[in-house]
Amino acid sequence: MMRSVPIGEAARQSGVKVPTIRYYEHIGLLPAPKRSEGNRRHYETSDLRRLAFIRHSRELGFDIEAIRTLLTLQDNPSQPCATADTIAQARLADVVQRIRSLTALKAELELMVEGCRHGKVGECRVIEVLADHSQCEHARH
Amino acid sequence: MMRSVPIGEAARQSGVKVPTIRYYEHIGLLPAPKRSEGNRRHYETSDLRRLAFIRHSRELGFDIEAIRTLLTLQDNPSQPCATADTIAQARLADVVQRIRSLTALKAELELMVEGCRHGKVGECRVIEVLADHSQCEHARH
DNA sequence: GCTTGCTCCTCTAGTCGCTAGAGAATGTAG
DNA sequence: CTACATTCTCTAGCGACTAGAGGAGCAAGC
Structure with a gap:
């Protein structure tokens, strides 16, 4: 099993373009991943899941702020889901x-x-x- | 009959906001109207018609470039309407x-x-x- | 005349969600 | 060792406006 993938592979797997992934990191939607020695981003499975969540949400037309809220909710499964x-x-x-x-x-x-x-x-x-x-x-x- | 109206009145009559009218002038969609002594824009009936045309086109979702073409066509009624x-x-x-x-x-x-x-x-x-x-x-x- | 308050002026910068490009460094296959 | 692909950071641009700063013009009431 591969532990982590570079950004291009993450883009391929998630269907989100490379610059868009960096953009999501920049606006704080996706956490900054670990870097390799040569300063390249490496994404774990959890990052890829988050990216898939974001992509699907965008496809359904949710705006970034809504997705930010939805991601926070996902991170706190014991909260009520009214929001x-x-x-x-x-x-x-x-x-x-x-x-x-x-x-x-x-x-x-x-x-x-x-x-x-x-x-x-x-x-x-x-x-x-x-x-x-x-x-x-x-x-x- | 009133010969020409200031921008606020043009906005009211056309339903296009004041800054948007100035924006349309800036991008060359609406011709620059005459100015009063105090440097205020004054719109003639023909300008108001053009503005209504633009507004209706925008409501129907045509983008600015399409509207530019459509306006040029309107100015040349003898051309074929295939475009x-x-x-x-x-x-x-x-x-x-x-x-x-x-x-x-x-x-x-x-x-x-x-x-x-x-x-x-x-x-x-x-x-x-x-x-x-x-x-x-x-x-x- | 003078003040109040509205309209108007120009200009710059911000919105949203990316996308494109420059210029440099790193990684990989032959 | 040399290509070539991939990645890096950074800045600027897209469309169609919208918001705000800072100032000038104008009409009406006192």
């Missing part, structure tokens, strides 16, 4: 809201694109709608 | 993709939140799922 739940619920509400507004946008854009007769700009529905918001009545944004 | 159509279609494709990925996220987050038994962090489904990506099998992200 974690609240953070996840807030993120869910945000996602739901975003889907709603993007769905309205989609309808708007479809109308624009369908309405385009592929002629001159002067008669182009795309430009026309952009210039006149009141032409989007059915979807408020 | 405008392409830009709108690209934006639509992007929106559709985003909705797809957010919908997957939503499912993931719902599972997490529903699974939380509101006990201790050590048994919290939210934290658990974040730590172990393989627990999200049904929705790839």
Whole structure:
């Protein structure tokens, strides 16, 4: 079993890019790992787990501050998980809201694109709608 | 009829904030308007129309470069509108993709939140799922 | 005239979450 | 021993604003 891996291998295993790993260390999200004689970072399994946690959280759209809190919670398993739940619920509400507004946008854009007769700009529905918001009545944004 | 309005009024009418209007001027998206004796900007109706166009485009999620192109097209009504159509279609494709990925996220987050038994962090489904990506099998992200 | 309070001016720096690049050192394969 | 890859630190840039400092202009009330 390999005890620790250099940053490039950590990047490969976690799917987080090398400069991003260093960035996470810099902002204190990931603890500074031990260094080799030649001053290179070497990551233990626990670091890789933490990195995977961060990556998954980022994929789910949590911001750095939320992840910082979630990591602190993970480090203290005996605490109540209300905070974690609240953070996840807030993120869910945000996602739901975003889907709603993007769905309205989609309808708007479809109308624009369908309405385009592929002629001159002067008669182009795309430009026309952009210039006149009141032409989007059915979807408020 | 009022010939021209100061920046605050332009902001009110367009829904674009004052510093943002100045920013748009700075990056060359909005032409520099005439100034009063006391060096204040005064906007004509044509500027307000352009500002509305920009605002609506931003609401629909077009980036500044796309808007720059769209505005140039609007200024040249005799050109074919293929470019405008392409830009709108690209934006639509992007929106559709985003909705797809957010919908997957939503499912993931719902599972997490529903699974939380509101006990201790050590048994919290939210934290658990974040730590172990393989627990999200049904929705790839 | 004078003061109060609002609007406006320019300029710089900060936000978020990275990403890119310079320039140097270290490690590894042939 | 020589390539070449990987790593190091550090600074600057991205997009689209936003915030704040420090000062000037302007309209209304006294």
